[in-house]
Amino acid sequence: MNRRITASFVSICSILLCVTSLCAQSTKPKFKVIAFYTAQEDKAHISFVHEANAWFPKMATKYNFAYDSTKNWSNLNPEFLSHYQVVLFLDTRPDDPAQRKAFENYMKNGGAWMGFHFSAFALTPSKYNQDWDWYHKEFLGSGQYVSNIWRPSPAILDVDTKFPATKHLPKTFKTSPNEWYRWEYDLRKNPDIRILASIDSASYPLGTGPKQSEIWHSGYYPVVWTNTKYKMVYFNMGHNDMDYEHKYDNTDKTLSYTFSSPMEAKMVLDALMWLGGVRD
Structure with missing residues (x-):
């Protein structure tokens, strides 16, 4: 009788160990993300950084990846990066030659x-000169910033749904308000x-001004793209609408959030999972 109890006990322990091992394997992150940010000066960019650093951890918990963030750009070094499969730049780029x-x-x-x-911003002369050819000309392919719409406005996007990172999206969808950029080079x-x-042309006129140059009435403007020589995706989104009319009252009130657009959020998440090597 005691032998039977002992054998049963050993079997139960073995099963528990197997279950524990399986659970440990299932909770191991599929990939690790490190996000770099600066979060200075432009309140709209700061708002987005705060939003992103709250949204991405929730997605990490839900979809089983690891998310870390840092404003210490000196961590952009080979040893530190070796621990991560995906790097995010939330609002700026590195300026130090070694980091670059x-x-x-x-x-x-x-x-x-x-x-x-x-x-992706670069403009010469400015605080962010175009002095990194590999990044702006080869990697991003866009060259320098040229102009933008104002004020931040939602747009309807025309999506390439034949790419792995975008295949589950609708052909068109409406974004949250954003300050959309125009670039030096024609990416086509x-x-x-x-x-x-x-x-998408259904977005025009896009922007409200007050300057007429800040309102787009026609033209072709890419806002999300990849460079097929690398594993990368750039999103022109990341500028929330703020209460600019009361900016001197120090309210810093955010009027719109990037990830409040369900399809926009899905586009970012699907792209991140693709970058992390998750295939469906």
Whole structure:
């Protein structure tokens, strides 16, 4: 009798150990993400950074990936990056030559990247000169910033649904308000660039001014794209609408949120899962 009890006890323990092992395997993150940000000066960009650093951890818990964030750009070095499969630039780019080289090598050696809005900005002369040819000309392909709409406005996007990261999206959808950028180079002429979403003509006129140059009435404007030589996706989104009319009252009130658009949020999440190597 005691032998039977002992055997049963051993069997139960073995089963429990197997279940525990399986649970441990299932909770291991599918991939690890590190997001770099600055969150200074522009209140709309700061608002987006705060939103992103709240939204991504929720998605990480739900979809089983790890998300870390840092404003310490000195972490953009080979040893630190070796622990992560995906790098995010939430609002800026590195300026230090060593950090830039570390990022370039990371991407050329199979790393993955997602960037938002101001992370592609460059304008000479300005605080953010175009002095990084590999990043702005080859990697992003867009060159310098040229102009933008104002004020932040929602747009209808025309989506390339034949790409792995966008295949579960509708052909068109409406975004949250954003400050949309126009670029120096025509991305359609770059054989390495695949445009994943552009402003649909149903969006025009886009922007409210007050300057007429800040209102788009026609034209082709890519806003999400990938460079097929790398594992990357750039999103022009990342500028929330703010209470600009009362900016001197220090209210800093956010009037819109990027991820409040369900399809926009899905587009970012699907792209991130694709970058992380998750296939469906």
